[in-house]
Amino acid sequence: MNAPTELPHLVEPRPVPAAMLDALRARFGDRCSTALAVREQHGRDESPFDVRPPDAVVFCESTDDVAAIVSLADRHAVPVIPYGVGSSLEGHLLAVQGGISIDLSRMNRVLQVNPEDLTATVEPGVTREQLNSEIRDTGLFFPIDPGANASLGGMAATRASGTNAVRYGTMRENVLGLTVVTASGEVIHTGTRAKKSSAGYDLTRLMVGSEGTLGVITGVTLKLYPLPEAVSAAICHFKDIGSAVDATIQIIQMGVPIARCELLDVNAVRAVNEHSKLGLREAPMLLMEFHGSEAGVKEQAETVQSIAAEAGGENFEWASTPEERTRLWTARHKAYFAGMTTHPGCRTVTTDTCVPISRLTEIIEASVAEADASGLPYYIVGHVGDGNFHLAYLVKDGDAQQRETAERLSMQMVHRAIALQGTCTGEHGIGLHKQGFLVDETGAGAVEMMRTLKRALDPKNILNPGKIFSL
Missing domain, CATH: 3.30.465.10 (Uridine Diphospho-n-acetylenolpyruvylglucosamine Reductase; domain 3)
Known part of the structure; x- marks a missing residue:
């Protein structure tokens, strides 16, 4: 497939009849909004796509509210798009065919x-x-x-x-x-x-x-x-990213029941240092956490420390207090936004893949080599304990050439993952961004079976249309 710099399968929005909007306003009052600012808030996620906002947003407070909206949408053949907190990365919540955004954030009991x-x-x-x-x-x-x-x-x-x-x-x-x-x-x-x-x-x-x-x-x-009786976290730095991944592979293959094993490349470490004022050594790093009994955590940690040392790991440091663990994990969770702040005015083209653990070093090293050769800024974070990693390319907003380069690199990485019997997405989902890759991974027959299910359960194609595959 070609690099998806444009929205796939974009069709003309389906108009929302005035009668439907009147019915929504009559039932929901000021919980139904057509204000541009509200619609724009519900028409953006963390993907690189720009799409016109939904025609209206309804703030639901119960299952009955949702059922009432969907019943109206079914009657008028109007799309509805569920909305949570807007943190998706692949365009899941974009109103590509217009319609009503169903905001579920008030259903929070x-x-x-x-x-x-x-x-x-x-x-x-x-x-x-x-x-x-x-x-x-x-x-x-x-x-x-x-x-x-x-x-x-x-x-x-x-x-x-x-x-x-x-x-x-x-x-x-x-x-x-x-x-x-x-x-x-x-x-x-x-x-x-x-x-x-x-x-x-x-x-x-x-x-x-x-x-x-x-x-x-x-x-x-x-x-x-x-809640585990004991929790301990540790960080360990490596001379290169391949050594860090090799250590991870050995940890998993040894059967160590590690709870978390996160990879940050040097660019990600540099970004979280600047953003969260951590002062970490700027080298590829594993951030690990162990759960269990006091004795079990001690045994796990000693085993991992030994494996890391054999793989060239250095500066193995403990974070045993809740405050220090929280500080480290908070920084890790903010890595996405920390990376963006290193290049103001940029947006990210982010992709994730997951491969069999034995092939993880191969795909990461090849992807890093391609990213370095491109000249684009990037950073890597990964849940490498289960073979999943994320590579974020930073492109200047509106720079078509950089965007095309990022999408090409992303495509090459995803095709490599599929060739290694992995998946085009470990956890982000398909959304808009990876529809062609779904065909590459599963085959046209499997995607057609998915379409058959979709047509049977949603014959008017009103439920988040345009996502996962085209009809």
Whole structure:
């Protein structure tokens, strides 16, 4: 496929009839907004695409609200686009065919916590930080941490993962059930609070990762985990990025149950130093965290320290106090924005891939060599414990040549990942940006099967149209 510098499959927006807008205003009052500033806020995410904003934004407070909007949209064949906090990177929430943005941020209640069963049920606007704050007294936590303080509904919709995935898995493994509004406005429930089920098709897994194209998620039942008895973090620097990745591969292949293993290249370290005033040595770095009993954490850390030393790791430093760990992880979570501040006036073209752990050094080193040769500024962060990494190219806003170069480099990296039997996206999702890569990865037959599901569940193509694939 060609580098996607332009929006794929952009079609003329579908007009929103005045009768529908009147009906929305009558039901929702000032919670229905057509103000340009509100619409523009809901028409941008962290992707490099610029799209006209939605025609209106409705702030929902219940599943009934969502069902009412979708029922109207079905009647008038108008697109609806779910909106959480706007942190997506691949254009998931852009109104490429116009329509109504359904803002779910006010649906932010933790509905039920069952500590004895290690589950919680939340509305989609609850963020991961909010959930963990509200359940702290139970001795439990929710581990999925994509970096941004994303909404849990959005995390389910994009099958997010993040820094803890190497130990706790992704949203796919941690969502037990959903409440979903279908394309006709019907409310359905998938899954239960039971740990497993063989009852019919697994509709929960079908919805998780569907990016709002098959239904609007209005409730999520999640797995919780006991807070570990002991937590310790460490950093280790390496002479080059290949040595850092080699150390990671050995850690995973040795079966060390490490909770987090994050890579920052020298550019990312330099950026977080400047942004968060850390004073870290400016060299490729692994930031690691260990969970378990006091004895287990000590054993894990000693094993990892030995492996790192053999791979050329230096300056192994501990961060045992909660304050120091928080400082390091806060800096890591801000790496995306820290990288952008190193080149004011730039936007990022960010891509992520995931490969079998044994091929991780190969793809990162090749991608770094291409990025260095291009002359574009870039930085790398990665959840390398599960073979996933992110490469962000910084391009001057409006510079078509730089944008084309960044997209070409991104395309080469993704094709390399697919050739290594990896995936075009480990956690960002397809959205607008990676539709051609989905065909490359899964084949035309598999994508056509996805289209068949989409047509069956959303015959008028009103649920976040234009995302994942074209119809």
